[in-house]
Amino acid sequence: MSRSWIVLAVTLAIQAMISAAALVGPVLAPDIAPTIGLRAALVGIQIGLIYAAAATSSLFSGNMIRRLGAVRLSQLALLFAAAGLGLSLIGTALAIAFGALLIGIGYGAVTPASSHLLARSTPKHRMGLVFSLKQTGVPLGGILAGLALPPLTLTFGWRVAVSISIALCLLVALSAQSVRGGLDADRSPGRGPKMRDAMRTLLADPALRRLALVSFVFAAMQLILTGYLVTFLTEARGLSLATAGTIMAISQAAGVTGRLAWGWCADRLLDARTLMTIIAALSAICSALFAIESGSGTVLLIALTSAIFGAAAIGWNGVFLAEVARIAPEGSVGAATGAALFMTYAGVVAGPPVFAGIVSNAGYIAGFSASAVVMAAMAAFLMLDSGHSSHDPEESPT
Numbered sequence: 001m002s003r004s005w006i007v008l009a010v011t012l013a014i015q016a017m018i019s020a021a022a023l024v025g026p027v028l029a030p031d032i033a034p035t036i037g038l039r040a041a042l043v044g045i046q047i048g049l050i051y052a053a054a055a056t057s058s059l060f061s062g063n064m065i066r067r068l069g070a071v072r073l074s075q076l077a078l079l080f081a082a083a084g085l086g087l088s089l090i091g092t093a094l095a096i097a098f099g100a101l102l103i104g105i106g107y108g109a110v111t112p113a114s115s116h117l118l119a120r121s122t123p124k125h126r127m128g129l130v131f132s133l134k135q136t137g138v139p140l141g142g143i144l145a146g147l148a149l150p151p152l153t154l155t156f157g158w159r160v161a162v163s164i165s166i167a168l169c170l171l172v173a174l175s176a177q178s179v180r181g182g183l184d185a186d187r188s189p190g191r192g193p194k195m196r197d198a199m200r201t202l203l204a205d206p207a208l209r210r211l212a213l214v215s216f217v218f219a220a221m222q223l224i225l226t227g228y229l230v231t232f233l234t235e236a237r238g239l240s241l242a243t244a245g246t247i248m249a250i251s252q253a254a255g256v257t258g259r260l261a262w263g264w265c266a267d268r269l270l271d272a273r274t275l276m277t278i279i280a281a282l283s284a285i286c287s288a289l290f291a292i293e294s295g296s297g298t299v300l301l302i303a304l305t306s307a308i309f310g311a312a313a314i315g316w317n318g319v320f321l322a323e324v325a326r327i328a329p330e331g332s333v334g335a336a337t338g339a340a341l342f343m344t345y346a347g348v349v350a351g352p353p354v355f356a357g358i359v360s361n362a363g364y365i366a367g368f369s370a371s372a373v374v375m376a377a378m379a380a381f382l383m384l385d386s387g388h389s390s391h392d393p394e395e396s397p398t
Contacts, residue, residue, distance in 0.1 A: 007121045008134060010179055011114035014074045015137025016144065017172040018110050021081040022050055022103055023145040024165050025088070025096070026227045027248070028158050030234050030241055035091060035158075046100045047227045047352040051219075053104025055345035061112035062335025069184025070113035070334070071176055077113070078173035080106030082166045089159055111321065111341055116334035117183060119325045127325055132263025132318025139259070139314050142226060142252030150245035207327050208336065210385065212343035214276060215320055217378045219344045220351025221283050222313045224371060225251070227352050228359075229306065232290070236364045237302065247303050251310030258315025263322070272323045275316075277382040282312035284375035291368035320344075 025032070025046045064073050084102030087095045114134055118127075152161035229251060233244035262275055286309035293302055321337065328336035358367040 006179060007117045007183065008130060010071070010176055010183070011074075011117055011134045012137045012140075013172055014078065014110055014176065015114060015134060016141040017137075017169055018077060018081055018107055019138045019141025020144045021078075021085060021141075021165055021169055022107050023142055023226065024085060024149065024162055025050075025100070027145045027149045027230055027245065028153055028161065029231055030244075031153050031158050032091075032096075045353055045356065046096060047223055048349045049097055049100035050104035050107060051223070051345040051348035053101045054108030055342050055349060057105045057108030058112055058338040058341040058345060061109045061338040064109065065113055065116050065334045066187060069180065069187035070116045071180040071183045072187075073109050073113045075173045075176050075180070077106035077109040078169045082169040082173075085162050085166045085169070089162055091159075108338075108341065108345060112334045112338040115321055115325055115337040119328075119333040120186075126267060127322040128266030128319060129260070129263040131322035131325065132259040132266075132315075135318040135321065136256045136259050138317065139252035139255030139310070142255070142314075143249045146230075146245045146249035146252060150241050154242065205327065208324065208340060211320060211324060212340045214378065214382065215340060215344040216347035216350075217374060218276070218280070218283075218313070218316050218320070219347035221287070221371060221375055222316075223348045223352050224355045224367075225309055225313045228355065228367075232364055233302070237293075239299070243299070247299075247306050250303055251306040252314065254307040254310035255314025258311030259318045261311075262315050263318045266319045266322060272319050273382055273385065275319055277379050279312045279316045280375050280379035280382060282308060284372045284379060286312065287368045287372035287375060291365045291372065 029046075061073065068076070081103045084099035084104075084106070087099035087102065089095075115131070118130060118134060149161045149165075152164065226248075229248050230241070230244045233239045233247060234241060239247075262279070265275055266272055286305055289305045290309070293305065320340075324337050324340050325333050355367050355371070358370055
């Protein structure tokens with residue numbers, strides 16, 4: 001197997017597992033929340049804590065990649081996720097909150113580390129597709145969580161489901177050790193870019209700044225969808241946890257397809273700005289449909305809307321990360337990605353809790369209507385911002 005495929009396989013497995021760990025709470029919220037005396041809709045707070053920690057750890061990732069190596073940092077990230085899930089087994093709100101912070105520390109380090117590895121092994125004209133392939137690990141993790149966790153919970157209880165997730169995190173971390181020596185050969189213990197250097201790289205480049213702003217909004221929408229889909233379907237539509245989990249898996253599967261399709265288009269057909277405009281418009285339409293379908297609509301229609309929503313709101317990341325890697329200064333891909341992801345995760349921190357507040361006070365119709373307005377505004381911004389992307393797909397070799 002060639003080096004580039006080894007890198008892709010390793011980063012994909014790590015991304016899938018860390019994503020599944022982050023979604024344990026959202027998927028099992030309808031079952032866990034009553035046992036600790038909370039409403040399932042408050043899962044948005046847990047999501048916010050995960051990504052607040054991720055935002056901070058992403059800024060330090062450039063330094064840690066140089067010091068420890070990208071694979072070692074990814075292994076540590078999985079250990080943090082396992083520890084966070086372990087804390088949640090205590091079954092108190094405080095333990096789940098601290099566990100969310102540990103999961104977030106791990107989550108924030110994984111993407112800069114994988115971008116560092118992929119940028120070294122991927123030709124520029126294939127970056128859109130390869131980065132999108134790696135980012136399919138996020139919806140693949142969602143599929144794993146959506147399909148496996150509800151049946152395990154219904155059969156054995158939520159603590160067994162969480163314990164199995166912990167074991168899988170440890171297994172993937174251990175498996176990565178076999179390739180660590182070769183892939184981490186570029187590490188420089190005692191040296192590496194500081195946090196302020198990562199932010200300076202981001203702020204000095206207008207194109208990177210615009211990408212970071214767009215990712216703030218897109219990430220908020222993505223986590224509203226993945227974090228609230230199961231709760232929305234069970235609370236507003238009255239569906240069973242198993243049915244809601246299946247629809248979530250359909251949405252995540254569509255996200256996998258979307259990431260691959262958007263990545264291929266970014267390399268061959270359209271520039272990143274145009275693709276993101278289309279993605280924002282589709283997200284706005286689907287969010288509006290969710291608002292309409294919150295009180296009516298067949299299960300089939302909801303599943304179809306969820307699939308289109310997933311392809312758009314979950315499918316954008318590979319295009320975004322590939323564009324960051326293309327325009328980042330040479331040797332600074334990990335640091336630039338970490339700085340850009342600070343804004344991405346800030347959007348996640350802001351989005352779900354705000355959505356939780358709207359839903360708690362005005363219901364799901366108001367929540368998804370507000371999301372539709374924001375995404376429509378972002379589509380308009382991207383349409384008018386002719387300087388967003390520096391990549392011309394026609395210049396890529398076929």
